[in-house]
Amino acid sequence: MRRILLLLALAVVIGVGGWAIFRPRNAAPIAWQGYAEADFVKVGPTQQGLVTAVHVERGDRVVKGQPLFEQDDADDRAAVDQARRLLQQANSQLANLRSAAKPTEIKQAEANLRDAEAVRDRVQEDLRRNEALLKSGSATRQIVDQEDADLRSAEAKVAAATAALATADAPMGRSGEIEAQSSMVDSLDAALKQAEWRLTQRSVVSPVSAVVADVIARPGETLAAGAPVVSLLPAENIFVRFFVPETEFIRVHVGDPVQFQCDHCPGDLVGTVSYVAPQVEYTPPFIYSEQTRTKFVFIAEARPPPAQATILKPGQPVTVIPQTNAP
Structure with missing residues (x-):
């Protein structure tokens, strides 16, 4: 009986073990x-320079546009001032070339034209009168011919005075000079914008909102363009x-x-x-x-x-x- 029980127990153990081994598994x-x-994101300067201040520390959270560090900008400020003055000078020269003569010179040219017109009108009237007298014999051909020459001279003086007034009213510079000076103004304006951009680059701001992972450089270090100062995550x-x-x-x-x-x-x-x-x-x-x-x-x-x-x-x-x- 005991043997039968042992065999039954052994069969149960084998069955349970086999089921545990071979049962379906998920x-x-x-x-x-x-x-x-x-x-x-490693942020560095766009140009070589001395780092004068770092505004963040490792672990800080920054938002886009927040200042990170600054470089010495004395040279760039001077460059901006110089470019601004050169542009102002070029604009003044261009305005001078585009402007007319002085008001007193224009008034003088107008007075000369009126005087020439008055002389022409007087000579023209004298010629008309003497041409009528020539028919009756009260005037000679010599007088009429002289007054005809005087009229042509007076008309030439009127034309010269008219041209002088037009010149006084016109720009002082020739078209080529004005065009060249205008190009100079554009060039100096571009130079000013470039100098201003370089100045703004001396104060570097965060390009993204992030955590400051590391501060690589400190004030007093002179860095090449692109050398990282702050590492952002x-x-x-x-x-x-x-x-x-x-x-x-x-x-x-x-x-x-x-x-x-x-x-x-x-x-x-x-x-x-x-x-x-x-x-x-x-x-x-x-x-x-x-x-x-x-x-x-x-x-x-x-x-x-x-x-x-x-x-x-x-x-x-x-x-x-x-x-x-x-x-």
């Missing part, structure tokens, strides 16, 4: 390993880089929703796939074969919404789960 959710990454530049095995590559596409899991992260941390590498990578060294193909992986990236992005820290391990397979 497929484990697909998960890909990765880490948080970020594209830092905008929330929209934080993403997760993860690795998809070759056998699961077909499951990931740009635009797919995913869920992020990490230590002390909220359960609703999600994102969207933003990049899938066009080429495969692998963990060397190994020889390609059907047995080792599972070592092939594709790099992909997913971005959380900016409101949640600051939860992740660059370098932090993150598990990425396709949202449709999320538990």
Whole structure:
């Protein structure tokens, strides 16, 4: 009897063990390993110069347009003042070329024209009278011929006085001179704008709203153009880089929703796939074969919404789960 009981107990144990081993199991959710990454915005000057002030510190939050640092601007202020004075001088010269003669000179030209017209009218009247007297013999041909010459002379003087008045009313410069001076004004105006732009670049502001990740340079340092002074981390530049095995590559596409899991992260941390590498990578060294193909992986990236992005820290391990397979 005891033997029968032992056999029954052994059969039960074997059955339970077999069921535990071979029972149907739910497929484990697909998960890909990765880490948080970020594209830092390194802000530097557009031109070489001495850093005179830095207005932020590591960890500060800045908004777009907020001052970050300043450079010495004494030379640029002098350049702006010089360019402004040169432009003012060129404009005065152009206005002078475009202007007419002095009012007193114009009045004199008008008076000369009236005097020439009066002389012409008197000579013309004398000639008309003597031509009538010539018929009766009271005037000689010599007198008439002389007055005819005097009239032509008087008319020439009227024409000269008219031209002189027109010259006094016209611009002082020739058209070529005015055009050349106008081009000079445009050139100096452009030079002034450039000098003003260079001056504004000495005070550098934040191009984005972000967290100050690092302050690389301090007041007193002379930097080349483009050398970084402040490193910024905008929330929209934080993403997760993860690795998809070759056998699961077909499951990931740009635009797919995913869920992020990490230590002390909220359960609703999600994102969207933003990049899938066009080429495969692998963990060397190994020889390609059907047995080792599972070592092939594709790099992909997913971005959380900016409101949640600051939860992740660059370098932090993150598990990425396709949202449709999320538990």
